[in-house]
Amino acid sequence: MWRRVASVFTLLAPSRSSVLNKVPHNLKFLEVFATEVMTPTEDGVLSKVKTPFITFVLGGPGSGKGTQCLKIVESFGFTHLSAGDLLRKETSTNAKFCDMINDTIKEGGIVPSELTVKLIQGAIDSSENYKFLIDGFPRSEENRSAFEKITGAEPNIVLFFDCPEEEMVRRVLSRNEGRLDDNIDTMKKRLKTFTALSLPVINYYSEKGKLLKINAVGTEDEVFEQVRPVFAKYEKEIR
Numbered sequence: 001m002w003r004r005v006a007s008v009f010t011l012l013a014p015s016r017s018s019v020l021n022k023v024p025h026n027l028k029f030l031e032v033f034a035t036e037v038m039t040p041t042e043d044g045v046l047s048k049v050k051t052p053f054i055t056f057v058l059g060g061p062g063s064g065k066g067t068q069c070l071k072i073v074e075s076f077g078f079t080h081l082s083a084g085d086l087l088r089k090e091t092s093t094n095a096k097f098c099d100m101i102n103d104t105i106k107e108g109g110i111v112p113s114e115l116t117v118k119l120i121q122g123a124i125d126s127s128e129n130y131k132f133l134i135d136g137f138p139r140s141e142e143n144r145s146a147f148e149k150i151t152g153a154e155p156n157i158v159l160f161f162d163c164p165e166e167e168m169v170r171r172v173l174s175r176n177e178g179r180l181d182d183n184i185d186t187m188k189k190r191l192k193t194f195t196a197l198s199l200p201v202i203n204y205y206s207e208k209g210k211l212l213k214i215n216a217v218g219t220e221d222e223v224f225e226q227v228r229p230v231f232a233k234y235e236k237e238i239r
């Protein structure tokens with residue numbers, strides 16, 4: 001029997017009420033590509049629970065993460081959660097954090113993990129889908145450990161869009177979406193943040209064997225031809 005998981009994040013957070021709370025705590029839940037676990041129901045019977053499939057989508061500013069995520073959504077039915085978009089949306093709905101988020105974005109910094117994880121967690125919990133692309137997060141080791149600690153979850157796979165700096169600068173400066181951070185001063189800061197804080201996260205997942213490195217140079221379609229087989233290979237298993 002398939003049952004949709006009510007919340008990925010309740011698995012290792014026993015205070016919240018969910019079917020996931022019933023999963024034994026020592027169970028390695030988000031094994032790479034695993035999307036089902038056996039879990040006891042209230043009457044003690046084991047049944048299959050469909051678990052979320054989480055892909056972290058990483059890469060420098062302007063490497064093409066958002067563009068490729070849209071293509072993955074179209075072809076493979078994932079839900080795209082851009083951490084940056086969630087934060088930008090928060091600036092218009094939450095006056096308390098508006099200035100802090102905008103200032104951090106302008107300075108190419110990183111918003112405190114608790115807020116970003118809360119926004120991602122909320123978006124996953126309110127979705128009916130079970131396949132997620134988390135774009136532009138985690139951006140630091142601190143982000144990564146906060147996500148694991150707060151949610152108890154880990155990504156199944158991590159995509160890394162590898163792009164030379166000159167190309168990222170070119171793309172960001174010709175993007176025409178009115179973003180606060182699409183200017184050369186902020187871009188220089190973002191690149192520094194990426195090298196100092198985000199690359200260690202990419203190395204971490206590489207060492208864990210979860211990283212899939214994509215050459216981000218080429219047309220959007222050429223890049224997607226490298227991405228497609230990743231999801232095509234596991235499509236049946238994550239359905």
Ligand SMILES: Nc1ncnc2c1ncn2[C@@H]1O[C@H](COP(=O)(O)OP(=O)(O)OP(=O)(O)O)[C@@H](O)[C@H]1O
Pocket residue numbers: 059060061062063064065066067068084136171172174175176216217218219220221223
């Ligand atoms: N393969 C590509 N070749 C040329 N331009 C591209 C390519 N992919 C994306 N772009 C363009 O580059 C710009 C940045 O792309 P995108 O917004 O997808 O990057 P991103 O990694 O999400 O950036 P950010 O981290 O700033 O959100 C956009 O204007 C997009 O249209």
Ligand SMILES: O=c1ccn([C@@H]2O[C@H](COP(=O)(O)O)[C@@H](O)[C@H]2O)c(=O)[nH]1
Pocket residue numbers: 061082083084085087104105106108109110111112116135136137138139181190
């Ligand atoms: O997890 C996150 C994601 C983003 N930010 C801040 O937002 C900007 C823009 O993010 P994009 O992913 O490029 O849309 C980023 O430079 C950070 O300042 C963040 O703090 N944490």
Ligand SMILES: [Mg+2]
Pocket residue numbers: 065066082084136
């Ligand atoms: Mg983006």
